[in-house]
Amino acid sequence: MQRLMHWIDGAARAPGSDRWLPVHEPASGRVYAEVAAGSADDVAAAVTAAARAAPAWAALPNSARAAWLERLAAALEARIDDFAHVEARDGGKPFALARDAEIPRAVANLRFFAHAATQFASESHHGEAGLNYTLRTPLGVVATISPWNLPLYLFTWKIAPALAAGNTVVAKPSEVTPASATLLAELSGEIGFPPGVINVVHGSGADVGDALVDDPRVRAVSFTGSTAVGRRIGARTGAALKKASLELGGKNATLVFADSDWETQLGTLVRSAFQNSGQICLCGSRILVERGIYETFRERFVAEALALRVGDPMDSDARMGPLVSQAQFDKVLAAIERARAEGGHVLCGGHALARPGWFVAPTVIDGLGPDCATNREEIFGPVVTLQPFDDDAQALALANAGDYGLSASIWTRDLVRAHRLAAALRVGMVWINTWLMRDLRTPFGGTGASGLGREGGMEAMRFFTEPKNIGLSLE
Numbered sequence: 001m002q003r004l005m006h007w008i009d010g011a012a013r014a015p016g017s018d019r020w021l022p023v024h025e026p027a028s029g030r031v032y033a034e035v036a037a038g039s040a041d042d043v044a045a046a047v048t049a050a051a052r053a054a055p056a057w058a059a060l061p062n063s064a065r066a067a068w069l070e071r072l073a074a075a076l077e078a079r080i081d082d083f084a085h086v087e088a089r090d091g092g093k094p095f096a097l098a099r100d101a102e103i104p105r106a107v108a109n110l111r112f113f114a115h116a117a118t119q120f121a122s123e124s125h126h127g128e129a130g131l132n133y134t135l136r137t138p139l140g141v142v143a144t145i146s147p148w149n150l151p152l153y154l155f156t157w158k159i160a161p162a163l164a165a166g167n168t169v170v171a172k173p174s175e176v177t178p179a180s181a182t183l184l185a186e187l188s189g190e191i192g193f194p195p196g197v198i199n200v201v202h203g204s205g206a207d208v209g210d211a212l213v214d215d216p217r218v219r220a221v222s223f224t225g226s227t228a229v230g231r232r233i234g235a236r237t238g239a240a241l242k243k244a245s246l247e248l249g250g251k252n253a254t255l256v257f258a259d260s261d262w263e264t265q266l267g268t269l270v271r272s273a274f275q276n277s278g279q280i281c282l283c284g285s286r287i288l289v290e291r292g293i294y295e296t297f298r299e300r301f302v303a304e305a306l307a308l309r310v311g312d313p314m315d316s317d318a319r320m321g322p323l324v325s326q327a328q329f330d331k332v333l334a335a336i337e338r339a340r341a342e343g344g345h346v347l348c349g350g351h352a353l354a355r356p357g358w359f360v361a362p363t364v365i366d367g368l369g370p371d372c373a374t375n376r377e378e379i380f381g382p383v384v385t386l387q388p389f390d391d392d393a394q395a396l397a398l399a400n401a402g403d404y405g406l407s408a409s410i411w412t413r414d415l416v417r418a419h420r421l422a423a424a425l426r427v428g429m430v431w432i433n434t435w436l437m438r439d440l441r442t443p444f445g446g447t448g449a450s451g452l453g454r455e456g457g458m459e460a461m462r463f464f465t466e467p468k469n470i471g472l473s474l475e
């Protein structure tokens with residue numbers, strides 16, 4: 001059986017303990033590989049390698065670091081299909097989604113931050129207090145901890161700015177989907193990346209995550225995942241006074257007004273609910289619909305959800321694959337049962353598919369208000385609720401109900417209303433008449449239970465550097 005190893009100091013490494021974790025194929029539920037079950041010793045070895053490599057990497061001209069990232073991007077781009085296969089098998093996502101969107105985005109992440117390395121600039125101030133200029137230096141060794149829903153997409157979204165800013169990295173991908181990060185690390189070796197600059201340590205959060213976060217040589221942690229783990233990392237990094245960027249869950253509202261072009265945009269609205277089986281932190285899981293169109297919208301939306309082809313990730317017609325794991329499958333089915341117990345009407349779906357693997361039918365529920373757990377807790381699966389509203393004020397109140405504050409989308413032709421609502425929504429990101437339209441320069445992240453800090457563009461470059469201001473007297 002295939003064994004996925006750590007990548008430490010430029011080479012594949014078996015775990016010191018010789019313990020391995022099973023890796024499942026969500027489409028069948030079968031174990032198809034094993035991944036290194038890392039330990040604190042493996043983390044220490046990786047951090048030591050990263051610390052050794054840090055001075056030389058930081059000393060490279062920015063253009064040289066950019067060139068390394070460009071080379072990695074080109075090598076990845078040349079193997080998009082291979083990586084998409086790996087991602088589809090490991091995470092259960094449709095191959096076409098991985099090939100056409102997620103792996104190309106991983107390439108774009110590497111390229112974007114290659115450019116950022118040469119474009120990043122610091123401030124200077126000239127005035128009564130003389131000339132002040134700010135140096136931005138790399139932090140040294142940084143940790144990235146990424147989840148299973150968009151494995152390579154988020155892995156590269158974190159390592160690229162860290163490397164571009166001159167840090168060396170110890171990355172921990174999710175133990176649920178470790179394959180694409182392993183392959184990318186091997187690719188970095190094939191193109192001759194300097195040893196120790198990119199290190200990957202696999203394993204569970206308890207064994208590897210905690211050790212990585214707590215290692216005093218690690219100067220910053222960039223994390224995407226659950227709010228519970230985000231709080232734990234925030235508490236530990238806070239106590240150690242090290243930087244943390246926490247991109248956590250969401251319970252995002254989709255506000256559909258009667259004057260919108262919702263009928264022509266139904267495809268995007270359905271995608272925003274069910275892409276990647278609803279396992280994207282930005283999916284719109286609470287759809288708020290103006291009362292005048294509620295019944296028509298409900299009928300059309302349910303018809304589209306029923307028409308979504310759910311199937312094997314390698315089936316080119318499949319729009320949705322299985323959930324990623326037994327744990328996620330159990331969690332989603334339990335959430336559907338809870339919705340029924342809370343009095344929700346399941347309009348379609350509401351069950352697993354009668355086949356091997358972790359497939360759940362696209363599920364639409366209505367009849368529930370803003371205070372129930374179904375509308376407050378992140379489900380992270382193909383489950384959405386519909387709620388009617390009467391006016392802008394009620395739409396806003398419903399959208400802002402709850403602890404999460406990641407994103408929202410507003411669907412209306414009235415751009416004044418859209419702008420007013422966008423400003424009042426308690427979230428980090430709003431889309432108007434679109435969803436998941438990404439410009440990598442923009443700040444990415446949320447408020448409240450959705451996290452702390454922002455990723456993307458120069459926000460990420462600032463996060464991965466330490467500012468030092470220097471004031472020069474001009475008298």
Ligand SMILES: NC(=O)C1=CN([C@@H]2O[C@H](COP(=O)(O)OP(=O)(O)OC[C@H]3O[C@@H](n4cnc5c(N)ncnc54)[C@H](O)[C@@H]3O)[C@@H](O)[C@H]2O)C=CC1
Nearest residue numbers: 146147173174204205209210225226229248249281378380
């Ligand atoms: N914001 C998002 O995109 C994501 C949200 N989630 C939410 O979290 C729920 C549970 O999923 P999980 O797989 O349990 O998420 P998780 O938060 O446990 O996993 C995400 C990453 O954190 C790591 N991790 C776990 N414990 C850690 C620790 N103590 N220290 C450092 N790293 C640690 C995991 O190994 C993985 O790499 C999902 O149902 C979903 O609601 C999960 C993944 C991504």
Ligand SMILES: O=C(O)/C=C/C=C(\O)C(=O)O
Nearest residue numbers: 149224279280281282438
């Ligand atoms: O950067 C993006 O375009 C999307 C990021 C998505 C997540 O962080 C997530 O689903 O966790």
